[in-house]
Amino acid sequence: MTLTANSADIRERLDAIVALHRDREGPLLPILHDIQAEWGYIPQEAQPVIAAALGLTRAEVHGVVSFYHDFREAPAGRHVLRLCRAEACQSMGADALADQLRAALGIDFHETTPDGRLTLEPVFCLGLCACAPSAQMDQRLVGRADLAKLTRLVAEVGA
Numbered sequence: 001m002t003l004t005a006n007s008a009d010i011r012e013r014l015d016a017i018v019a020l021h022r023d024r025e026g027p028l029l030p031i032l033h034d035i036q037a038e039w040g041y042i043p044q045e046a047q048p049v050i051a052a053a054l055g056l057t058r059a060e061v062h063g064v065v066s067f068y069h070d071f072r073e074a075p076a077g078r079h080v081l082r083l084c085r086a087e088a089c090q091s092m093g094a095d096a097l098a099d100q101l102r103a104a105l106g107i108d109f110h111e112t113t114p115d116g117r118l119t120l121e122p123v124f125c126l127g128l129c130a131c132a133p134s135a136q137m138d139q140r141l142v143g144r145a146d147l148a149k150l151t152r153l154v155a156e157v158g159a
Contacts, residue, residue: 013038014046018053027054028064032071041072069123077112079157081150082123082136092132098122100147105154118154 017034021027031050035042047061054061065071083098102108105120112119128134131143137153 011049014049015053018050022053028056028061032065032068036071039075041075044073069121074112076119076121077116079117079138079154080119080121080136081154082121082126083109083145083150084124084126084128084132084134085122086125086129088125088129089133094133097133097145097147097150101150104147104151117158 014035017038018027018031020034021030024030028050031054032042035046035050042065047065048058050056051058051061065073081101083101084094085098098109102120105113105118107113107118107120109120109122123136126134126136126141128141128143133145135142135145135150135153137150137157140153142149142153
């Protein structure tokens, strides 16, 4: 998304989202969630618009976007595979699994396969600590994840 003179409809939608939440207490997170729901990510071009509307600096908005792992700064692939990076999963081999998975997919965290089918993201706790290491493909949770399980899951979704 690029906010240009040719994108009046995009700017109009962005302004409507900001207006919907601007007068609420703590409006930034609801605005960011709605923008992510609308476009699948938080475009760089939207951040100064949000900052100006809320009386924040662009750095403050960017800091919130980059802090929360659920906000993306680029569009994700059709499927998102999240691998838990929290301590419980690390203690059960998540670091080695991450290395194997990145090698098998040919991408690193925060990257998308060249065909746009799969994005790999780190996540810090999926709440499956007793079943570590854990992962999540789209909305499907996976406990006791290993390379074979995740490779099958990727194949199942056609990524």
